[in-house]
Amino acid sequence: MTDERMWGSGKIWAARLVLLAVFFVFWEWAANSKLVDPILIGRPTGIVQYLWQEVFVTQSLLSDFYWSMGGTVIAFVLGSVSGVLVGMLFVTSPTTEAVFNPIFTALNAMPRLALAPLFIIWFGLGLGSKVAVGVSLTFFIVLTSTVAGGRGVNPDHITLARTLGASESQIFRKFVLPSAVPVIFNGLRLGLVFALLGVIGAELFASEHGLGQTLSVLAASFKTDGVFGIIFLLSMIGVGISWGMTSLENRLLRWR
Amino acid sequence: MNIAMNPTQTKASAGTVAKPAPSSIIFDKVSVVFETAKLTAVSEFSLNIAPGEFVSIVGPSGCGKTTLLNFAAGLLPSSAGRGTMLVNGKPPVTGSHDVAYMLARDALAPWRTALGNAELGTEVRGVPAEKRRARALDLLEKVGLKGFEDAYPKALSQGMRQRVALARTFSLDSPILLMDEPFGALDAQTKLQLEDVLLSLWQRERRTVLFITHDLSEAVSMSDRVIVMSSRPGRIIADVPITLGRPRSVRALQKEAHYHELYSQVWSRLEEGLSQ
Numbered sequence: 001m002t003d004e005r006m007w008g009s010g011k012i013w014a015a016r017l018v019l020l021a022v023f024f025v026f027w028e029w030a031a032n033s034k035l036v037d038p039i040l041i042g043r044p045t046g047i048v049q050y051l052w053q054e055v056f057v058t059q060s061l062l063s064d065f066y067w068s069m070g071g072t073v074i075a076f077v078l079g080s081v082s083g084v085l086v087g088m089l090f091v092t093s094p095t096t097e098a099v100f101n102p103i104f105t106a107l108n109a110m111p112r113l114a115l116a117p118l119f120i121i122w123f124g125l126g127l128g129s130k131v132a133v134g135v136s137l138t139f140f141i142v143l144t145s146t147v148a149g150g151r152g153v154n155p156d157h158i159t160l161a162r163t164l165g166a167s168e169s170q171i172f173r174k175f176v177l178p179s180a181v182p183v184i185f186n187g188l189r190l191g192l193v194f195a196l197l198g199v200i201g202a203e204l205f206a207s208e209h210g211l212g213q214t215l216s217v218l219a220a221s222f223k224t225d226g227v228f229g230i231i232f233l234l235s236m237i238g239v240g241i242s243w244g245m246t247s248l249e250n251r252l253l254r255w256r
Numbered sequence: 257m258n259i260a261m262n263p264t265q266t267k268a269s270a271g272t273v274a275k276p277a278p279s280s281i282i283f284d285k286v287s288v289v290f291e292t293a294k295l296t297a298v299s300e301f302s303l304n305i306a307p308g309e310f311v312s313i314v315g316p317s318g319c320g321k322t323t324l325l326n327f328a329a330g331l332l333p334s335s336a337g338r339g340t341m342l343v344n345g346k347p348p349v350t351g352s353h354d355v356a357y358m359l360a361r362d363a364l365a366p367w368r369t370a371l372g373n374a375e376l377g378t379e380v381r382g383v384p385a386e387k388r389r390a391r392a393l394d395l396l397e398k399v400g401l402k403g404f405e406d407a408y409p410k411a412l413s414q415g416m417r418q419r420v421a422l423a424r425t426f427s428l429d430s431p432i433l434l435m436d437e438p439f440g441a442l443d444a445q446t447k448l449q450l451e452d453v454l455l456s457l458w459q460r461e462r463r464t465v466l467f468i469t470h471d472l473s474e475a476v477s478m479s480d481r482v483i484v485m486s487s488r489p490g491r492i493i494a495d496v497p498i499t500l501g502r503p504r505s506v507r508a509l510q511k512e513a514h515y516h517e518l519y520s521q522v523w524s525r526l527e528e529g530l531s532q
Contacts, residue, residue, distance in 0.1 A: 165380065
């Protein structure tokens with residue numbers, strides 16, 4: 001049974017590799033034979049060469065990577081902590097929510113990347129403006145999921161808590177908060193991806209450092225191999241983030 | 257093993273049954289009216305339940321039996337109730353430590369293990385950690401869940417979950433237990449098993465139980481008295497003493513003639529009430 005399943009997943013992996021190999025070989029051939037201009041699509045061998053050179057030889061991409069990831073982590077921490085705190089405030093005080101809700105809805109409706117030029121004027125070309133865009137995205141995502149999670153408490157738990165004589169703070173700590181955690185976690189996972197999006201997006205506009213800034217320089221000088229190389233790196237980072245959050249969730253929320 | 261109880265609240269240590277004078281729960285001409293819905297749920301309901309007595313209320317759905325229980329638990333707005341209601345000599349208050357309440361659904365916290373759920377009630381009521389842990393472990397063993405202490409509710413069957421809820425309820429040292437159809441969602445076999453578990457827990461301490469059910473056989477097999485209610489607005493139409501010996505086994509009763517006589521007696525009274 002297990003043998004069969006392993007054999008099955010081995011076949012699936014083999015099929016994936018063959019498919020990818022065929023795709024890259026065709027891409028390389030299309031560029032070399034000028035079926036499509038290499039300026040438009042680059043070359044797989046050129047992309048590998050670029051990444052090898054910039055990651056392992058000159059290591060110039062490493063410092064960009066650290067700048068972008070640093071900004072992402074700071075934006076995520078600030079945005080999610082404030083999102084959870086404000087969300088909890090809304091759950092415990094519906095009046096506060098009633099006051100702020102329409103304002104926040106309007107702010108959240110703004111295309112945040114359009115604020116990037118403004119943030120660059122306010123916070124400069126450094127990390128500050130990138131973090132600001134990331135926070136402006138992460139905060140609302142985490143806020144929304146925290147409020148949804150806090151509202152989703154099982155009414156039976158509240159009845160039980162009341163007959164036990166639980167205080168408001170006990171109801172919150174022992175029932176509302178733990179039952180909200182899975183929903184908040186979904187928000188955090190999405191929030192981290194959006195923090196990365198905000199930081200990279202802001203770097204594309206104007207920046208001193210970062211993968212987004214390098215990407216925009218490469219694109220402006222038609223170095224297509226480099227553009228693809230960085231896009232590949234960014235998607236690897238995204239996959240890594242999702243995977244990390246999922247394994248963290250599985251560990252913390254074993255009871256689900 | 258006996259559960260340590262607050263001495264002032266203990267009316268019976270295991271084995272001996274003392275009978276203090278005051279009633280444990282008193283309903284005196286209690287009516288419950290929900291003004292907004294213009295609904296009289298219960299009308300002039302009077303009932304005295306002695307300490308240590310196991311009383312069931314049966315009646316058609318919508319007769320207000322759960323409303324009465326919620327009134328005793330202090331879960332109704334004070335404006336809804338008329339008449340006098342005393343629980344352990346005091347008007348009902350939400351969260352009173354005199355009362356342990358058990359819901360129809362198990363209300364387990366899915367993020368807590370069986371042990372964590374069994375000590376949830378005592379934790380909220382401020383019982384010291386070591387004491388509540390010992391009590392929860394003892395009760396989990398008594399409800400037949402030894403070895404499942406670290407299991408999360410998702411891994412437990414319906415019957416096992418309700419056993420955890422029983423352990424949570426009996427961990428509290430409240431002298432009065434209010435139970436709202438706690439076995440209503442279980443299949444027939446599991447139900448019989450859990451009724452026996454409940455009786456074995458109750459027989460050790462003889463706390464006062466007010467048990468709501470629509471299941472006549474459940475009421476007859478477990479109770480000292482069965483109160484039969486009419487359909488809305490709920491009134492008492494019969495108060496039947498159940499003259500079966502203690503300790504009992506619900507499963508053994510199924511084959512006993514006297515049990516079936518009592519059952520048909522209660523059933524005919526309920527039938528009268530339904531046809532009125």
